[in-house]
Amino acid sequence: MAAKDGLGAPISDNMTAEDIALNMKEISVAEFFEKNRHLLGYENSSKAMLTIVKEGVDNSLDACEDAGILPELKVTVKQLGIDRFRIIMEDNGPGVVEAKMALAFGKMLFGSKFHRLKQSRGKQGLGIRGAILYAQLTTGKPAKIRTSTGDAKVHEFELLIDTVRNEPKISAHTTAPNKERWHGVSIELEIEGVYVERAQSIHEYLKRTAIANPYAHIIYNGPNGVLKYERTTNTMPKHPKEIKPHPYGIELGILIRMMATTRSQNVRSFLMGEFSRVGGSSADQILALAKLEAGRKPASIANDEAERLHKSMQMVKLIAPPTDCISPMTETLIENGLKKELEADFYVAITRPPSVYRGNPFQVEVGLAYGGKLNPQGAAELYRFANKVPLLYHQSSCAITKAVEEVDWKRYGLQQSSGGMPVGPLVVLVHFASVWVPFTSEGKEAIAEYPEIIKDIKLAIQDAGRNLASFVRSQRKSREGQMRRQLFERYIPVVAESLEKLTGKDHAPIEMKLEAMVKAGKLIIVEPAEETKTETKKAEPAEDEGADE
Amino acid sequence: MAAKDGLGAPISDNMTAEDIALNMKEISVAEFFEKNRHLLGYENSSKAMLTIVKEGVDNSLDACEDAGILPELKVTVKQLGIDRFRIIMEDNGPGVVEAKMALAFGKMLFGSKFHRLKQSRGKQGLGIRGAILYAQLTTGKPAKIRTSTGDAKVHEFELLIDTVRNEPKISAHTTAPNKERWHGVSIELEIEGVYVERAQSIHEYLKRTAIANPYAHIIYNGPNGVLKYERTTNTMPKHPKEIKPHPYGIELGILIRMMATTRSQNVRSFLMGEFSRVGGSSADQILALAKLEAGRKPASIANDEAERLHKSMQMVKLIAPPTDCISPMTETLIENGLKKELEADFYVAITRPPSVYRGNPFQVEVGLAYGGKLNPQGAAELYRFANKVPLLYHQSSCAITKAVEEVDWKRYGLQQSSGGMPVGPLVVLVHFASVWVPFTSEGKEAIAEYPEIIKDIKLAIQDAGRNLASFVRSQRKSREGQMRRQLFERYIPVVAESLEKLTGKDHAPIEMKLEAMVKAGKLIIVEPAEETKTETKKAEPAEDEGADE
């Protein structure tokens, strides 16, 4: 039945509410990303190649870290045709068990990391599936996967994703004996792509990955030869622990949902049991503030009561969330990474204490390298990392960039045009680690500009900047002190000679005495004194000077 | 069982492949967007308010257009507290039938528009659900929805989204008699927000919406009073038709999937039946090129055969896709919209013929307004539209902006710094209409930079630019011609007087004759002749002049 309207007469192909209802159906998330693949970093063929390698390497490093294995990664890129490539990515991680093999690679928004509050590179169960989707879209070829958990069998299978249903389709699954007890995953994809080696390239991505993950050994076998990124430490990073959410910044809607589904018998135990840093007395404080009885069943809390509870949670003083859910790079490793990569005069690294945005703990680290062989002209180079993953795209719309630009670098002895990057022989490394990184897109290329995040990055940079400033200042000071002595020493012979001409007294003793005074250094005035001030010509009308020439 | 590694000894909390497998589970898409709400345009409280209004208005306009109803929209924003607002959005659209009411507002990635190849504002079944999700996250309050299809009953209900399951939860569903046979939808949300009226604001969004949709009547009842956007035409736009995909640009993976699921009996009928613009002879040509027999069952086509077929489809000459799937604003309405909004001297609008990117038909329109009361200093203003929806954010990373900046505006008589926006009293309106707009994020704020799209936008601008140029040129020319005559008229008395002094002959007849010559205009030379060239001082050594002063 067509809806009637006072003004517009419905015409033949107009739809009624019923027509529209008939067309409604659910869309699979795989279909959604198939159509929107630029959201995952596949907007063009050269970026697609980098994105695939990035997703593979991120997954491998996460898996190795979870299992406490020192990572050995091998990435192979082989050119098959003008715009056709084979990419193989292999790791020595724990592998995937047979029961989950299909889902782990063939179903989007499926994974182990989404819900846990614990730092990891991947999170949403999209990355490697996106790569497989891209391969099947551009070449129609299935992914070839090998994996073993180190048991007797190595599984080999081919996989496509059924996008309509967001389900894996496995073909040609075989097993082979595993004498070496190999464990890990190897993924082979055939894709359409364009290969570049400059700027935003696989090279640059792996170089920066090596800086952030110095315990990984990475071999890159590219179209133009082999590159090896050696391990510089055998110590694995501190293992991040899973935590409960912190009351600060948790959203009201989430709180209401938690209360609806919790197994806790009363609000007090709910608060203590499901949040970090809430002990008995904090819980009591919160409940008192919210005017709620401790014994109330969480599910019975009405919406306006939940609102009061939510406000109270933000008001009570609590210690910061536990830091062990985050695995920073650490100051030592940042410095070592920069030293390995860059020939500079000065290095400094700062790891900030963890902080919280919207209930999510995060930690910021900053490294600076200055002077030496770094390019003294032009803007400083910025290395952005999120959970140890280098970010190569969308620099201009990233919270890290914004923070770097907002810092007043002139205080630290560097030049800077207003609101821009600092200028000078400087590399700025910023690492943002969090249980949940707020990327601006699923392609994970830039961090959203939350004020709390920008503020913390700025604090870290300022801290590092102060170290840098004292280096720059002391370097300048010693240079100036020396220059000053040299200046007087240059003038003394002329002054002594002039005085000899004026008075007829021998210049030699005058010269000696003046030189002794320079060495003693006591008399030397550095600040411009009155003389200079009153002598500036500008104070006089310009013509006046002309009158007496 | 923990995986062993030659180098790294596994430590206590390391996970095995089995441990990881145990943690794996599916994530609902609602949960995904709850955590990633910045992807939907909710990264801060002021933008959130605009996003909500935008999603509501887009939905209403789509529904009215589908039903052929002249839109009457009412948007109310009421301030409840410092950072708390109530937003009510009401339309006179066809309404939602009872059976789908819950899903239409409470389930993400559910809708009627995702699969159809037909232009619409919303597409992915996310928009209004995102707004509801934001309300429940920030205030815990359900959405209050009223709707009727114009039958005897008006439905009123409250709705929350169960994000874990991506399902609607309805509470308090009541019905009331519908004596006025009202049809439409009204949505009321309570949210946390920050209200602004400058720049990227609800005001600006509605103003531009009115330009692009002159047949809509919009009343805005904001915290600071009522604004009305009147209808300037009662003619609804041409109704876009749903079409089949065009062979150009379709992706291999999609082709393979289509062949696997088609009901067609053979490849030939498959090609003719499931694609636009493929008739019998085109199908034969494609199959001949691909060396495939016409009678083959689509499902039996192997991957390498599909690849050949895919290539052949790109090579055969086909007419462009049908244009009736797209509903352009039209040149007349663009001009009217600009005239209504801006006081300029010159208006031009260009609607390009439809084109295709990756198999998706699209159409570009450009409007220019120039001169008059537009600001003569500073960069031109850019109004971006996608499917008649104004885009206010992310201007710098949008294909439209890129295209505008790549155009050489100097050719059209405007100033432009290299690679920037043109400078001058100019407004540039660009409308990108397509069955599928490749937004850079779900927030739908910028169009991805596909080369085909940028190229077409540039062609449209250049076309409009040529019109502008001839206006600018003729304006300049008539100004110049007048100035030239005035110039000679100024000089003539002096020349005549000088000639009288020189020769003793009366100046009056000389003056008259010269003036007659100016009026005849024939003798006037405009291009600088040789004289000027050889007289430039720069050709001489500077000192030489000094020698003879």
Add this chain to the structure above:
Amino acid sequence: MAERNPKEKLVKMGNDIIKEVDAKENPKIEIPIRSLSNIIYNDKSKSLSIGDKTSKRFFFNVAHAKKFMQTTMVAAFCKELIEGKIHTNLRDMFYNLKRTLKDSEENTFDEQSESDPIVVDIEVALDMLREQLHLGADVRGRVVGNVSIVDRGDVVNWGKLGSGGWAIPSIVEEITFKSVDAKFILVIEKNAAFERLHEDKFWQKHNCIIITTQGQAARGCRRLIQRLSAEFKLPVYVFCDSDPYGWYIYSVIKFGSMSLAHQSDRLGTPNARYIGLTVSDIEEFGLDKFTIRAKDVDIKRAKDMMKYEWFQAPEWQKELKLLVDKKKKAELEALSGRGLRFMTEEYLPKKIKNKDFLP
């Protein structure tokens, strides 16, 4: 004043420095300040003089060291000039003292603009004249009139030098006046106006001496005006552009300049009067068509001058204010807009007849 023994003064300056070195003190040179804050205007004598504020130039001060060195160099150079009885000029001195310091890229002086002010420093510090240091100043200015002088033994008649006139040297101390037949002196800023008056035989008709300063008056020129005016009781009329620069030229001839305030009694001519041009003349003589728009810098300068003690006469305050308000300047050449002989035959005769002068 200050006429005796310049050499002794220079030697004493050197000895004072050496005494400080011996006492392990920071060696210094004390120099009177020459900025507006230390200039005293004596309304009675109509002249500027320098106050007693001084500044100290220390060797062991990063900001002073180089100037200190340069000051000793210039002092030593002047002592040698005096001993050798050689005269030279500022440019020669600069070249003589410019050299590269040992083991460096640095020069003792880079530009003449560095050495010139050092000479003024020494003049002021030791209360001496540049000429006593055997340094010549700029040569600028020409003179014509019924005057005979003796210079280096030659008798020169300024009225018999054809169209050129007598070029005024930098030092006029040693010329003697044999005969002076004139009723007044007309000092003209611009050479072109001077030539016009010369060609029109203005100085013969009006029995006067005409002098062109050719811009800002050089020391020789100022001293010549002062000597003629003082020794022969001749009134002096100054004829400049109607703009702050022209008026400043007049004020320097009359009161002395700020940077040579200590020599006002030798270089200033307090009885000088200003004959024109003025802003009021523009209307009175119909020159509006031939004016030039005053620039911002002119306005600023005029406002500054309104504050100078020696421009406080109400007549001058009026003209300065008129310029600020009307924003119009007029050059001497503006008069020829009214006809080539307007200046000779109308403007100047009328002004002189009516004694229409500014103080």
Add this chain to the structure above:
Amino acid sequence: MAERNPKEKLVKMGNDIIKEVDAKENPKIEIPIRSLSNIIYNDKSKSLSIGDKTSKRFFFNVAHAKKFMQTTMVAAFCKELIEGKIHTNLRDMFYNLKRTLKDSEENTFDEQSESDPIVVDIEVALDMLREQLHLGADVRGRVVGNVSIVDRGDVVNWGKLGSGGWAIPSIVEEITFKSVDAKFILVIEKNAAFERLHEDKFWQKHNCIIITTQGQAARGCRRLIQRLSAEFKLPVYVFCDSDPYGWYIYSVIKFGSMSLAHQSDRLGTPNARYIGLTVSDIEEFGLDKFTIRAKDVDIKRAKDMMKYEWFQAPEWQKELKLLVDKKKKAELEALSGRGLRFMTEEYLPKKIKNKDFLP
């Protein structure tokens, strides 16, 4: 050449324009081109002359109209000067002709730099001298020597003018030489060097005339050199800075200037020789410490000059190349780095004795 009836020529120019107006043609003035491409160097007479390429200035051409108007104004003004027997100078002419056009904001002339070249245009177009148009040129230059002249009836002895010397007027056509006692003429670019030589009595010791051009030689100065040299067969030695500007001053004295190429026979002195400074002198006379670094513009200028026909002598090519290579300039004052009397007592005597001149 071109000495008869300047007034007639101006009237004819006006009548030609009127004829074109009557014929409804675009009125025009034809002017010989003065750029390098139309300058002819005569190696035999050592002078520059102007070729026969001309350009046409049309009234009805947007780019020419204003200049056309200005040309008729200047021509009419000159005719009136000649009729009224009045002399004036370029600045006066500018003020006389400057006015605001009716019903507009536009002036006939805004700057003197607009009217000056128009005068040269008319000189060249009508093959006349500025002086014949009753326009005086710039006054610059002084002279000392054992010469007596008669100027406007006065007898002036250049050797008896004290320290000032005789200021050279803009027009020297009408002076007559009573007695000239000199063996050569030394022309000096800078005033300071002139004063040094004067104080050191160089002209008496060496029995010569010394002239300073005070920078680029003015017409009066050039004509005086030419007359002295031609009428008394005196060799002329030119003494300039060692830089392209100094050398160009020399070339203008010798060959004439490009923009007045049509008057080379009156203003050029082909037998002039260059005495110094040269880049070679720097080494030969130990002046290295006193040199100045050549700027880019100097280098460019030197490279341009290497291409001028009248600098093709191998000696000049060598010096130009040395300058380009060594990038060193030396001013006359550099000589006083070797001692204040080095120039008078060593450099010049040695050069003259060895006849160490450049052509």
